[in-house]
Amino acid sequence: MAKKDKAFVQDITPMDQDFSRWYTDVVTRAELMDYSDVRGCMVIRPYGYAIWERIQQELDRRFKETGHKNAYFPLFIPESLLKKEAEHVEGFAPEVAWVTHGGSEELAERLVVRPTSETIICSMYARWIQSYRDLPLKLNQWCNVVRWEKTTRPFLRTSEFLWQEGHTVHVDYEDAQKETLTMLEVYRSFVTDYMAIPVLCGQKTEKEKFAGAQDTYTIEAIMHDGQALQMGTSHNLGQHFAKAYEIKYLDKDGAQKYAWQTSWGVSTRLIGGLIMVHGDDRGLRLPPNIAPTQVIIVPVAAHKPGVSEKANELLDILKAAGIRADIDERDQSPGWKFNEWEMRGVPLRIEIGPRDIENGQAMLVRRDTAEKQPAALEGIVASVNDLLAQIQQNMLDQALALRQAKIRKAATEAEICEAVDAHKGFAISPWCGDRACEEHMKAEYNITTRCMPFEGQEEAEGAVCPICGKPAKKMIYWARAY
C-alpha cells in the first residue's frame, strides 16, 4: 500500500471494522452533511444536496410523465384534523412535534408539524372533489416533514427530512391499485436505472404497513452490511381516509360514492442507501447517472505551459457534450486531489499533464474499478460517454451480485437467524401469515419482515412456517432493518 493510501485510510474507518463508523466518516468527510445544533436535525451540505437535486429532477420528470402535478399544502396540521383517521393518528401521534404558541400567544388549538400530509390534503380533496369528472386527481408535493425520532442517523433517520409525497384519488379500487403499483414501478425503475440499486419489490405485512393504509407496497434494498433499507413505499389507502374526511363524488349513475386513494413517497433516505450500497473503504462511489459531477479533470504539472489551457479546453468540450464535468485547479498536489475526488465518489477522473498533451491524449481513471486507460483527446467525448455507461452497468452488476450473495433460503427459525447474523443478509422463508410470528422474531432477535415478494410465491405451497410450524400462506423476506 502506497504511503498516501495509508494516510487516507486513517481518515475513514474500514467498513469491515465498524460499518456504522465507516458510514459516519463517509457522510462527513465527503461533506454530504453536518450535524446541527438542533436535536436529530442535520444540515444537508451542497454536495449532498446536489445529489438530492439530481434525484428530484429525474423523479419529478417521471411523475409528470405519469400524469401528476405538483402542489403545496401547509406545514401545520390542526390536532383535530390529524385525529380523524384512527389508525393514522395512533401511528404518528407519538412522534410528532407540537406547535403551541404563535408569537407570545398560546394557540387555541395545538398544531402538529406534518409527519406526512394525508390528513391536511384529504381535508382539501373533500372540498375539491364533487363529481367523477374530477377524478382521477393526481398531485405530488416536494417538502420537509418532521418525525420526532429518538435515535437518529444522517440521511437514514432524522427528525426533519426532505421527501416527496404523492396523493391521488380514484373512482374505484382497481384504479387506485393500478396507480399504487405504477408508482412502485416508477420508484423501482428509477432506483435501478439511476442509482444502480437493485431492489426487492413486494407487499408489507399488516404489522408493517403504513398507519391508515389498506395495503402497503415497498422497494427494499440490501446494504453492504446486510441490513435492509426501505427505499420507498406506495400505499393503496382504500377508502380509509375518504370515509374519515368525507371525500365523496357523484358517480355517473347518480349515486354519491366514497373515493379511493393512494399515497407514495421517497425521501433523502435514498442518499443513505446510495452510500451503503456503493461505498467502499476509499469513500463514496456514485453511479454516473446520479453523480452531480460525472468527470473531474485534474491537471498534472499545471504550472507547465499549456497544461491549464488544454485542461480547460477539455472541460469545455465535455460540458458542451452535456457531461457534468468539473476541473480542480486548487493549489494542492495531484495526489491529494485524486484522494479527494475518489472519496467524493466521482465516477471518472481525467488526468492531463505535459506528456499526455504531447501524445494527444489524457488518462482516464475509473472510480469503480480503479482501472486506468489512456484516451485520445480527438474523440474523447465518445470515450468518456462509453466509460460512464460501462461504470453505470458495472455498479449495478456489482450491487446485484452483492444482493444475490446476501439472500439465503431458510426453513427453520435458526436458519433465519443464521442468514441474518452469520451470513449478514436476508432470509427468505415461508410464513403462516400470523402477526405473532413476526412479533416473536422482532422481540427475540430484532429481525423484521421486509416484504412478501411479487415473485416466487408458489414456493409457499405445501410449506410450513419456520416459527410456528403451521401451514405457510406466503413467502417472505426477513432482515434487520435501518
Place this chain on the structure above:
Amino acid sequence: MAKKDKAFVQDITPMDQDFSRWYTDVVTRAELMDYSDVRGCMVIRPYGYAIWERIQQELDRRFKETGHKNAYFPLFIPESLLKKEAEHVEGFAPEVAWVTHGGSEELAERLVVRPTSETIICSMYARWIQSYRDLPLKLNQWCNVVRWEKTTRPFLRTSEFLWQEGHTVHVDYEDAQKETLTMLEVYRSFVTDYMAIPVLCGQKTEKEKFAGAQDTYTIEAIMHDGQALQMGTSHNLGQHFAKAYEIKYLDKDGAQKYAWQTSWGVSTRLIGGLIMVHGDDRGLRLPPNIAPTQVIIVPVAAHKPGVSEKANELLDILKAAGIRADIDERDQSPGWKFNEWEMRGVPLRIEIGPRDIENGQAMLVRRDTAEKQPAALEGIVASVNDLLAQIQQNMLDQALALRQAKIRKAATEAEICEAVDAHKGFAISPWCGDRACEEHMKAEYNITTRCMPFEGQEEAEGAVCPICGKPAKKMIYWARAY
C-alpha cells in the same frame, strides 16, 4: 357587451369596484390557491405552483451562473441560537411559531420554526470557515418559512410561505457589498425580463431595513391599485452576525478577522405581484416567459371529422418546438373554454375549426390585447414565437406606462398624500433622513418610505424635507404598501 362577457364579469368583481375582492376572486377562480383549515396558511394549487416552479427554475439557473450552490438547513432553531443577534431577535420574536413538545415530552429548550435562517446558518458557517481560502462561501436554500402574521392575504402575506434565501460570506465589506448588489440585479433583471414587471431599485431606510442588516436594498413594484409591493430584498449584513456567531477566518496576513456577510430572498409573494400588475377584469394575464402554459389550443366544432386530429398535430408541432402548449378537449363549449383560459391568463389562444383547416390556417388570439389574427399552419411555430415575444414586450411596456403614470413628485406633505391618495400611486420627494419624519407619515397616513433610489439623488441637493422643512439628504419614494 356580449352575453357571455356579462355572465363572466359577474364571477370576478371589477377591479375599480373593489380591488381587494377582485384579487381574491382571481386567485381563487383561477385556482392558484385555496384557503386551508390552518389559520393564515394557504394551499398552493397546481396552477399556482406551476408558476412558482417556473420562477424557481429560472432563478435557480441564475443563482448557479453567479456561483451559488444549494444546501438545506434545519427548519427548527433553538431559542438560544435565535437570541444571539439582538436586533434580529427583536425584529422576529413577536412573529414566530414555537415548538414546545416532541411526541408527549416537553422540550428542554423551545424551538422556533424558522422565520428566516440567518441564525442557524451562521452557527454552521462558524464551524466551516477557518481560512480566507474558504471564502467567499455562497449558498442558497429553497424552503418554507413561518411568520405568525395577524392579517394575511393569499401570496402577499401568509403565516407559512415558500421562498429562497441566499447566505454568503466574504473577506471584506467591498466583496459583500458587490454580492449584495449583484443579487439585487439578478432579481431586477429576472423580474423585468421574465415577469414583465418594472421595479424601482434602491436602498431601504434605517427604519425599514432587515432586522440585523447593515444595509438593505430592495426592488419595489407598483400594483394596479397604486400600492407598493416589495418584490425582493438583498442585505449587506456587515459583521453583525459574524460577531454574534463568531464567524472568523485566518487572513493571508496571519490575523483572525470577522467575516462579512450578505443575505437575499424572494418568495411566493412574487406571484401576488404578477397578478396585481398584469391582471384585468377578465382575470389573470401571464407574461409568456413565466406562463406555465403559453399557448392553449381550443378545437372548434371538434366533433367534425379531422378537427381533433389536426388540433393534436398542431399541439405536437408546438411542443416539439419547445413551446409550452396544451389542448382543451373537454366536453364544454368553445365559448366557455375561451373564458376559462382568459381567466387563467394564458398568453395565446389558438382556435382551430373545420373552416380554418380548409384554409390551412388557425386563429391566434392574444390575451394581452384580445386581438385576433389568422396564421398559416405552415410555419405556425415562427408566428407563435413572434407573437409570444410581442406579448412579452407589450406587457412590459404596459406595466412601465402604468408605473410612470403612478409616480408623482411631491414638495409638501400634502403633495405626498395627494400622490398616494388622489392619484393612487407613489410620491417621490426629498427627505431629511430622520426617522421621525417617516414615523409621522406612517402614524398619520399609513404611508411608508419604499426606497432611496439609486438614480436621481442629485435632486436632493438644496431641497428641503417636505415634512420637517430641514435640508434634504436623500430623494425617497413614499407609498402605501402590501
